Amino acid sequence: MSLRLAPRFARILRAPPTRISSSVHFQPTYSNPQKRFLASEPQRHEFQAETKNLMDIVAKSLYSHSEVFVRELISNASDALEKRRYAELKGEVAEGPSEIRITTDKEKRTVIFEDTGIGMNRDDLIKFLGTIAKSGSKDFIENNKENAEAVIGQFGVGFYSAFMVADSVVVTTRKVGSGPEEGLRWTWNGDNSYEIAETDGLPTGTRIEIRLKVGDSASYSEEEKIREVINKYSYFVSSPILVNGERVNNLNAIWTMQAREVNKEMHENFFKQLVKTQGKQEMFTRPLYTIHFQTDTPVSLRSVIYIPQSEFNQLTFMAQQKMCGLSLYARRVLIKPDAQELIPNYLRFVIGVVDSEDIPLNLSREMLQNNPVLRKLRKIITDKILGSLQSEMKKDPVKYSEFYKNYSIYFKEGVVTEQNQDIKEEVAKLLLFESSSKKAGELTSLGDYVKRMQEEQKEIYYMYANNRHLAESSPYYEVIKSQNKEVLFLYDPADEVVFLGLGQFAMKQLVPVEKWAQEEAEKSGKDDKKDTKDFRDNEKKELLDWMKDTLGSVKVAEISGNHRPSEHPVMVTVLDMGAARHFLRTGEIKDMEHLVYFKPHVHVNLTHPLVKSMYKMRKTDKETAAILAEQIYDNALITAGLIKDTSRMVGRLNKLLTNLAGNKGSSTILTP
Known part of the structure; x- marks a missing residue:
């Protein structure tokens, strides 16, 4: 008896019986116009298929892994038990407990799947096992939607997954409601056909015995292998599954x-x-x-x-x-x-x-x-x-x-990799940081920061440093602290990349303290009309011009002086501090090369004793003054996190100390 095809599946897989070459064309002539009209009428043909080829496709190409045949046969058995439950609701009587039994035999190279489900009659065998892509479960779902929540099958091809591993398949079955003499045996021996024979003495339900192929397929005759596949795919099937008499799925879904x-x-x-x-x-x-x-x-x-x-x-x-x-x-x-x-x-x-x-x-x-x-x-x-x-x-x-x-x-990765700004901010709500308004070790979120913001504040301020002590001793923090603004401290280098990727939160721009400090320094420089005895205007210009020439145009794109009291003689700001530090960390640019791209602005504190001393020293000891200027500048880079290799500073410091010691305590650097 040949295998039949369900119409829907057949239309997809069947090949046309004849092939017409597209490279040869001819136009017949007709003497009778009526014959010509009849000849142009379209003719309908159904696709045909080589059943053997189709079976090869199903058995060898439909599934990615051979182990899924266990899943498919268990799913079919589960559906059969669900259909049995529905039959019992209608008063029909089934035999035995509702369960799925699997038996392995390594010596015989067989695995047997049994269920006490609805079973099949002759029409069912021909319709569901002899017709590829005819799903009995799908028919059941369509006809009993209110009672089919646990039915799994959809396509009608799961049974044929067994052909991937089988030399032969024998199905014995008896349908619920039929007599004991109405059992059937369905047999496939690996060829292009199957047989159906009558048999008696069968319980209701279905038994599928698979003789496995030699090789890798034979491993499915081992109990441990079957348990492994069940644990992976079918552990939470609602029906009890027994392997060689022992239940393997004990937990509810x-x-x-x-x-x-x-x-x-x-x-x-x-x-x-x-x-x-x-x-x-x-x-x-x-x-x-x-x-x-x-x-x-x-x-x-x-x-x-x-x-x-x-x-x-x-x-x-x-x-x-x-x-x-x-x-x-x-x-x-x-x-x-x-x-x-x-x-x-x-x-x-x-x-x-x-x-x-x-x-x-x-x-x-x-x-x-x-x-x-x-x-x-x-x-x-x-x-x-x-x-x-x-x-x-x-x-x-x-x-x-x-x-x-x-x-x-993981959350930092999410902020950086997400494309949607709304989702970025949802992930960012999970981030925690230390804050200048909290004790050391106490964390806060971006959402809580926004709730505490000053009424007129429109930006969220943050600052990267290796630890809280360095953050609080920074010249940038020194500037913003004087205005009583809260700052988030970032200790992880990744945090700076996260904030660069986030950009804003709750419609508030994320602003690094260094950028804010630069804007404030420029603003105060323009507004600074303080009458000071530290430097006259010509002395100020003379000092700043000398420092810029001494350090060079790469290190100093712009230089300005201020009279703001500070512990730091010099503060350096660049166009984008976070990006500059990121490039240094990733090694995408060489040490000091980044200064060319980020155009450093040097802010000189004209009230600092070291600056005053350097101004005097440059007239009496130009060499030492130049070394001091370079050291002060590099100190500022260290504070900003803009220097990677500090080894060259050792030699410079030794030379500076030697020069100062040679002056026998009379150096102007010590007596401003």
Whole structure:
């Protein structure tokens, strides 16, 4: 009996019986106009197919991995049990407990799948096993929508996945409601046909015995291999699954339950099963945060997502660049264990399950790419994770601060890599920093900073430094502190890149303190009409011109003096301090080369004793004064984080000290 094709699938796969060459053309002539009209009438033909070739396509090319045949046969068995449940609701009687049994025999090289489900009669065997792409489950769903929530099948090709690994397949079955003498045996021996024979004494349900091919396929006759595949794909199928008499799926699919029905212990056990399935049990032991939610619009979605308790470092972060702990299920059956398409890469640390009936799948039950439904799912899941973490930050700041120490690098990555400004700011809400208005070690968020802003303030000020002491002793902070403005302290070099990528938050521009200090210095320089005895105008010009000539045009694009009291003799500002430091860190430019591009502006504090001494010294000891000017300038670069190699300073300092010591205590630098 030849295998038949369902019309819809046949139209896709059948090939035309004849091939017409496009390179040869001829125009027949007709003496009778009526015959010519009849000859031009279109003729309809159905596609034909070589059934053997079609079977090869199904068996060898439809699925990515041979192991999925276990998933497909378990899914079929689960659907059969669901149909049995529906039959029992109508008063029909089935035999035995509702379960799926798998038996392996390594010596015989066989694996057997049995279920106590609805079973099949002769018409069912011909229709569903003899017709490729005819789905009995899909028919059942269409006819019983209110009672088919747990039915999995869609395409009618899952059974043929067994042909990838089988030399032969024998199906024995009896349908619920039929007599004991109405059993049937369906046999396929690897060729282009199958046989159906009557047999009696069978229980209701279906038994599929597969004799496996020699080679890799034979491994599926091993119990451990079957358990491994079940744990990966079908562990949460609602029906009990027994392998060689022992049940292997003991946990409920808790994502299908209401959140109030699931306690902490259930979540921890479920989490352990997930990380075991993903091979991450050594990395994660328990969940820190749990996100359990369900939605029906705009798409149907059931999900449980965990944020594991763990300690990440730079090495771990880099090692997990392509890892994703989110698994996609459809009706409790695993579709993809590493569903990277459902979340942005910077949230790859989550562990969890997403189950959606609306997810678009292709024929081999694999996820379609670039689909509108996927984009909706991604947005829902991303918004839920970010929103939940924002709530946790407010609910328990201490716990969140500990969590942030380990996971901050992911959120920083998110701000930098996200293209959408709104999402950037949602991620940025999770960032924490020290602040000039808080004690050392106490962290605050950008959102809380905005709430504390002065009424007329329109910018968020931040400053990078290696630690708080350096930040608070900086000449830039010295300027802004005098105006009582709050400053966020960034200690991680990545934070500066994050702020450059973020640009603004809550419609407030993110402004580095160095930029603000430069603008203030320029403003005060223009407004500075202070009558001072430090320098007359000609002396001021003389000093500044000398410093600019001594240091050179690369180091000094512009120079100005001010009379603002400060502990620092010189302050250097550039066009973009953050970008300059970033280029230095990444090694994209050589040391000091960046000064050409960023045009340093040197602000000289004319009230500082060292500046006054240098002015006098240049007349009596030009060499020492020049060395001192270079040292003062490099000190300013160190304060700004704009110098990478400080080794040359050692020789200069030794020479400077030698010159000063040679003056036997009479140096003007010591007696301004």
